[in-house]
Amino acid sequence: MVLGSLQRPLQPPPDGLDLWPNPAEWSNYSTVPRFMPLTRLLLNSLLLVVVAVPITVVVTSMAGLAIVTARGRTRRLLVGLSVFMLLVPAAALWVPRVVLLRALGLADTPLTVALLALAGTTPFYVLLFALACSRIPGALLEAATLEGLSPYGVWRQIALPLVRPAVVAVAALSGLFYWSTFMDPLTLVSSPANWPVALGLRSLSEMEAALYPIYLAAAVVVTAPAVLAFAVGQRSFFASVERP
Amino acid sequence: MTARLSARLPVRRLVAVPTLAALLAVGACSGEPTAAGESQPPARITVQVGADPEEAAVYRSLVSAYQKAGGGEVELVTVARGDHLTRLSTAFTSGDAPDVFLINYREYAPFVQRGAVAPAGPLLERQGLKTADYYEEPLKAFSYQDALQCMPQNISSLVVYWNRALFRKAGLKPPKAGWSWAEFVATAKALSKGSVKGVGIDPSITRMAPFIWSSGGSIVDDDATPTRTTLHEPRARAALQAVVDLVGSGATPSKEQLAAQDVDEQFMTGKLAMFLSSRVEVPALREQRGLDFDVAGLPVLGTPASVLHSDAYCVASSSQHQDAAAKFIAYAVGQQGQTITALGGRTVPSLRSVATSPAFLSPSRPPASSQVFLDAIPQLRHTPVTPAWPEVEDVIGNQLQRAFQDGVPLDEVLAAIRAEADPLLRRR
Structure with a gap:
């Protein structure tokens, strides 16, 4: 992708990939903002991730703990419901979401897509937390309750520290989801000024072949923050998933 | 340093072209009359178009x-x-439709059938627009249930793009108007030398329809209210067989070559001497430095025929600002609006006065023979305007691909098309 972004535009599509383009066309990067408002879209995406990821982690971890602490039939019902919701095709939800958010007056803002986080983003994260919480000894949760901890206290002081790997995993997965989603904003957000950067990149994807280096330069710019975030957070990520 | 500066030039040029077009158009706009008698500015409207970045x-x-x-x-x-x-579909279903949207005639019927489109005819009449100034063919294609539903922006047709340098190298003369299918095949074979292939044809009904019509066949039983496909009938089948034979002659790219690059990219890179497409390819081809190309009319199997490619502006029936929407459309398809889009290179204007103006016909920018698009207008026909047509097109395209690229016998493919497409047409 990086090598492609340094190719000279307005040339015939290459047959292969040069090891290093000669000359390297760095000016492709400065051309990108002429095709999409890059800074604004990047800020929209950043805002989206900063708001949606913590909400997703909180909602799904609470839901996961609720499933684990439920008893008998209720527990099976909640797990079954989550699996069922996971089977619903995403396309089937596009219209209901738009109708609901329009009725609430919440459509067409940079944070509209972040509202999905209030529903946990995807039931998969809920099931992930349910699996993680199921490994917490039941006696520990009961003892905490007997000691007078509220359900919030049990979640905050007992469950959350013990499922840290799941927290990191869901944060990473949902962060990537909100950074790269374009179908949700395409259907939910009307004004281009409120779009995230992934949708802006999507609109560049139909550039003519001769201009692909500029599209690839945009792709590098859009990918870089996610790669950078992983580079910064990798120690924490690997520490959380490694066995002590 | 010089090399670096020259390397930057193309990028500046590509940004400069639409900018220049805008400046020229804006500069020329001073004389554009506004709708008379309006004391208040029109309401704010939303316009949705599907476009690549340069078209945008x-x-x-x-x-x-x-x-x-x-x-x-x-x-x-x-x-x-x-x-x-x-x-568009999501927006309409959820009640959040744009006031105006641009759509191809092959795709707009489902929207009309569901009552999503406000007929444009009466709305534009109130804006003083005279449809007599426009070519009839796209107006017919965008008329449904005896009313003009959407206002055409362009009137393109299928033509043959040809590489002049490869023709010269092969010692061939430029294609003549009305050239026969036999001449076309002979030319394609003569051009197929080494790594170069003669011609690329996408396996779709919009590419095949002109040849079927040219040979006296039809693609459906009734253009107005189709109930079944007729590609298996003798004249249509003969035209398709002629294309299959051309593919079998080795003058077209192989399946592997097509998987690596589309026909337009192969044409850009000099691997393909001819390919069939509408006006939409022109901006991309113009940007290819060193590519010397022109356009020619389609070869003829019997009588000359071509297929309409046209997009139109539609007003959403749910729009609260239909007059403002109509005012925008009247401007966009008017003298100034069509001049701007024509300078972009991608459209053949539907307004006669712009189509015959230098904004479209100027030979200073390729293709030099843009008149070919206008010459094809009397021969234009359009595919059926019916809600099921987009699905029917997909079925036919997938099946033709099997015949063209996988070597599946044509009769087997035609039987599959009847089995899959006919129920879709009868489902209306």
């Missing part, structure tokens, strides 16, 4: 010129072509 720049120029000419506020939503229908 042309539409931004159009909106900017409209606003400078006294039009109202317009929010332009440009989305990738592949996402255009998805977004």
